[in-house]
Amino acid sequence: MLALTVVTAAIGISGCTVIVPTGEHYGSEGITISRGEHGREGGQGNGERKEGAGASEGEESGTTLTLTEEYDTVRKGARLILVYDAESNAFTGTVENTTSSTLQQVRVEVHLSNGVELGPTTPVDLAPGQTVDVSLPATDQAFDGWTPHAEVGPGSGGEAGEHGPGGEEGGEGGGEHSSGG
Structure with a gap:
């Protein structure tokens, strides 16, 4: 873990971070999170792309994206590709099963x-190779960053359930993590 931290810090200085996932089925190629030159210089911030396998075993990736960045990550066998569409004020994309087994109860937040949480989407079982569309309408409240993640299986990764009893029915506009302010 120390070596990973040192590599991340050294590469992070140059504007690019490489995360080398361990454990589950992440594939053999390296996973990269790319920030570009601070995201907005020279008007070339549009179309930036974030890739990663999630920096932790928890459900959230911890990576905050700007409104012009694309999220493309495989976690627990689910590949989530998501962008923010300012015109429709929604997050749209796909989630794909990259494994040879059915992924149960796949959902996106x-x-x-x-502070507003969007989702989760309605849980779906994904057959091997199956891809489904994802759309989460955003809030009317101003925001300038977002942190997406896909969840797979019942509950939240064996933890004490991020949403608690009935929490997954919270709707699209505000989740239990928001302070209501």
Whole structure:
């Protein structure tokens, strides 16, 4: 873990971070999170892309994206590709099963920089190779960053359930993590 931290810090200085996942089925290629030159210089911030396998075993990736970045990550066999569409004020994309087994109860959430949680989407079972569309309408409250993640299986990774009893029916506008302010 110390070596990973040192590599991340050294590469992070140059504007690029490489995360080398351990454990489950992440594939053999390296996973990269790319930030570009601070995201907005020279007007070339559009279309930036974030890739990663999630920096922790928890459900959230911990990576906050700008509104122009694309999220493309495989976690627990689910590949989530998501972008923010300002015109429709929604997060749209796909989630795909990259494994040879059915992934059960796959759902997607987005946490906004203003504290609002969008989702989760309705849980679906994904057959091997199956891809489904994802759309989460955003809030009318201003935000400038977002943290997406896909969840697989019942509950939240064996933890004490991020949503608690009935919490997954919280709707799209505000989750239990928001302070209501």
